Amino acid sequence: MMRFNYFRPASVKEACKLLNQHQSEAKVIAGGTDLMVQVRDEDKKLAGMKTVIDVSHINELRYIQEEGNVIRIGAIVTHDQIFRSPILKSAAPLLPEACNTVGSPQIRHRGTIGGSICNASPAADPVPALVALNAEVKLESVRGERVVPMVDIFEKPYKTNIGADELLTEISFKRLSDASKTAFIKLGRRKALAIARMNVAVVLELDDQGIVTEARIAPGSVLPRPGRVSEAEEVLIGQKPTAELIELASKKVSAVMIERSGVRWSTPYKEPVIAVLTRRALNQALGVE
């Protein structure tokens, strides 16, 4: 087992001071469901780590609130708490759905939404849902705070541009309108306790005439950095979502995957499958089979 110093700050202010002091020698632990595995493996991601800063007792980071039409989630809220939140069930049902597919009950009781983002796994289940919600994250440090679109913090798999002295403290997004239709689909190697092979989150909005006015399509585990696929969204916007257009939009996701990720060993598998998952997600959101 790796050796390290351990600090348990009681406030965000104290945590930021510690991060400022220890900089890149410090790692933040919240639920520990990713970090503990890396600690045990002496993962090279942790090279140079001398200090662990435990934020799991910072109660000011444990909240799910709605202000106006903005939903704010404290960084140490667990996947299980998100799944059981009545606010999120009505404001953004795809997020609790996605969080309920993470790991197992044991993992969902410890793992946090902030930790899931900071670990930056391309297969994280909450991330595509948050991408489709256009989520922003708040980063705090002794220098101050900044709020940035969540997608902007991802550099590459398992790497973010969050500063060594910064702490991710909040995730926020606008409540979806009542007319929004959403879906989240995860494909794993087995039904239980699987890391997503691929996943996809979609949000659609239609007007009274059945014309798509808003489309957000966020696939996971297929792009170098999490993000929406506007090329596929544009196929649907301003149109009635016919089976043909849904098929076209879904295939666009495969094409964009290859454009952005290049042809990799997994491409012959992922190319048809991400299109099928996208089609299923769009159909599920629209309530057609």
Add this chain to the structure above:
Amino acid sequence: MKTLTIQVTVNGEAFCKTVGVNMTLLEFLREELHLTGTKLGCNEGECGACTVLVDGKPVNSCLMLAVEADGAEIFTVEGLAKDGTLHPLQEAFIEAGAVQCGFCTPGMLMSAKALLDKYPKPTAQQIRKELEGNICRCTGYDRIVKAIILASEMNKEG
């Protein structure tokens, strides 16, 4: 700091111990308190053999630092039987033949305990979802599901 003094309640008994900050809750239970019912399986949160209840919720004790459990109430498989009388879940596991090699059983029992606290009358589907973090390589799960249903019926009668 390399060590820290923590206070925890384990199966109703209060403990105050100084532990290394890199010790897991699983190591603490097994090596400090000698409660070896909780098993070390994969050591990475995949198998569920190390499942214990922390403040009533099932967690992988191999993925939690002992220092993170400071102030918590912990419940392990040793806390199920009372004064030599088995818990209805333990009776049901025997009755239904839900134990083969037995290595997963302590973790299964803890997940099952949390499950029955949440859904006193669970469906087979709910059982399979709540036990998704516990792997059994012997039984094929059917008898475990049956045992939990049986225990839920015993609960009702009791």
